[in-house]
Amino acid sequence: MGKKVWVYRLFSPLLLWCFYACVQEDGFMGNNKVDRFFNAFGADEDVCWITEQLRLKNDSSDFVPAFVGKYGYPLWKEVYRFPEGENVVYAVPVKSVVPDSEINSIWFFSMGQDSTTYRIYTREMAESITARAGGDGVEETWMFDYFTINALHKKPESGISFVYSTADTGTRAVYESWECVHAFAGYEGNEADLGWHCWFTGFVYLMDANFDKLDGGSSGSIGGGGGSDSSNNTPTEPQDIKPQDPPDREDRSPCGAVSELSSNVALKSKVNNLFNAVQNYRVGDTENGWIKTATGEYVYPTMKEAEHLGYAGTSLSGKKITEQYHSHPAGAPFPSWADLKVLATRYQRGQIDVANFSYGVVSVMGCFTMVITSESAFSAFTKGVLNNPKLKEEYDLMHEKKNTNGVDTAIAKFIDFLKASVSGLNVLFNEPSYGSNGNASLGNWQAKDSNGNASISNYNCN
Structure with a gap:
């Protein structure tokens, strides 16, 4: 459950009002920064919606040049999606304009029913957390290396590598589903075990289980602003995404x-x-x-x-x-x-x-x-x-x-x-x-x- 707490620390309450998404973003890749920045061809429908709303924001604030200069270009198609309570989180790796760079920035979007919040998270921020808390830093930095391998297809300087696994735990009626990566560093035959790091990926519902409704834990809220830790509000029980419970009626033939x-x-x-x-x-x-x-x-x-x-x-x-x-x-x-x-x-x-x-x-x-x-x-x-x-x-x-x-x-x-x-x-x-x-x-x-x-x-x- 520790990784859920880590994700909840990432967001600040910057609001985007919800509209319905397109199915696919236009595949045109232009030559200027704005066209390249918002190219989401082949990405998830919700990611298309995010880029549409950001493009509208850019029309009034022109934030793209400064963002690109500081962080780089979002790799929308390489997004990793996972649920957090009643929201869905999208982790978007950002590719630096500095040649041969690793992934050093990740843009997180938390999409709820009524609003979407977002925050950029950098390796520098992660290392600062590590410096304050002590430890080897893997807990805060492994995602950057993960995206370096899977989005850029490069071996990170840390030497870290991942073995992939999935895990299910829970009752007969509902199983928590996790996707995990086992991290190692060093040379083959002399590798240091850096532990397992997991994404919570949802709940698997077994159809032979007899249940009408799953009780959710506390609803939780994302970010309190100013870097506050909202981990105490993290739900500890299954949270259904809307629609909640199917209506009680005869099935269609x-x-x-x-x-x-x-x-x-x-x-x-x-x-x-x-x-x-x-x-x-x-x-x-x-x-x-x-x-x-x-x-x-x-x-x-x-x-x-x-x-x-x-x-x-x-x-x-x-x-x-x-x-x-x-x-x-x-x-x-x-x-x-x-x-x-x-x-x-x-x-x-x-x-x-x-x-x-x-x-x-x-x-x-x-x-x-x-x-x-x-x-x-x-x-x-x-x-x-x-x-x-x-x-x-x-x-x-x-x-x-x-x-x-x-x-x-x-x-x-x-x-x-x-x-x-x-x-x-x-x-x-x-x-x-x-x-x-x-x-x-x-x-x-x-x-x-x-x-x-x-x-x-x-x-x-x-």
């Missing part, structure tokens, strides 16, 4: 969802428009799609690339989503890992209208759609997508399996992944039919299942 979607004329028309676009694919075509809100409003992307889609930062603020569909012009017929992370983030922010929600990917193979059929399972699944690296490994293993029977195998192996992950999601598929003139179109959805060995079948919805 995949067959009922099939009937709802297949009778939705507007949805079928919009899905067919996306399908026609991918059927007539031309090299360089971009993804497209839409989000529909509970009030019936359609929100369209403001950034479209071959493999990325982005929405304006404020377009979804305070709105519930009932439909989220996009195309994969030349890609897989199911969601990418990045797609799952965006979906999980939207749910954790309370943006999803679970009872009426459908998520679709349109490709030349048809329209792959997911619906939430168990919110309690889906809630735990989204936490795993955002916090559990093992789930990403399972996704990658699924993706590597060969499609021995074309689209049927592709869909079935994804269903197997969802079932093995206890995702609370069911898959519907709308495959194309061909008219006498050879033109393809989409009709009605069917609820799909798999046997665990990538063998697809239909639910009996008669």
Whole structure:
């Protein structure tokens, strides 16, 4: 638990008001300092939001030149994300403009429900803490060496190296999940053991456990200003991220969802428009799609690339989503890992209208759609997508399996992944039919299942 206290000492209360994030920052890398500073291409959705807000701040204060001169350029894509109580913390390594430098600055952002606080933390600050407290300094400085190795791919002058591990501790119902690095220094065969250093990465919820609500400890607050230590407020029990507890209601059935979607004329028309676009694919075509809100409003992307889609930062603020569909012009017929992370983030922010929600990917193979059929399972699944690296490994293993029977195998192996992950999601598929003139179109959805060995079948919805 000591590392949680260390992180809580880092923040000062500088407020950024919350708006909703884009999915991806624009990939353009310009030649000037500002373009380079805010380039977050390939980064997490929340990191995109952070850069958007900082860019607005820079428009009025022009802080970038001074920041770059003193610290360097943030490496947004190399961010390390971990939860702290009810907040999510992003540790962003900063690369110095001094040639051959190690990582000597880390920019921490703590994102809560209503505000985001941030503070720069430098190796010099860490060494000052070490000088006051005594000790070998590893407790305060190991993160700089970690990022030097993993972001710059350099061996730090300290000679430190890391062995990676994960650890789970807790009750049958909930396990604390930690990712740890074992630090060593010196030459091979004559290395000094510098101990384990861990990030708390979240809670793993076991679906066979019988519980309705987890009691949280004291809520805690970040930073008291002026370098105050708020470690006494560190939560000691699991803290659910919004939404707290799924509502007490019957789960949605995949067959009922099939009937709802297949009778939705507007949805079928919009899905067919996306399908026609991918059927007539031309090299360089971009993804497209839409989000529909509970009030019936359609929100369209403001950034479209071959493999990325982005929405304006404020377009979804305070709105519930009932439909989220996009195309994969030349890609897989199911969601990418990045797609799952965006979906999980939207749910954790309370943006999803679970009872009426459908998520679709349109490709030349048809329209792959997911619906939430168990919110309690889906809630735990989204936490795993955002916090559990093992789930990403399972996704990658699924993706590597060969499609021995074309689209049927592709869909079935994804269903197997969802079932093995206890995702609370069911898959519907709308495959194309061909008219006498050879033109393809989409009709009605069917609820799909798999046997665990990538063998697809239909639910009996008669």
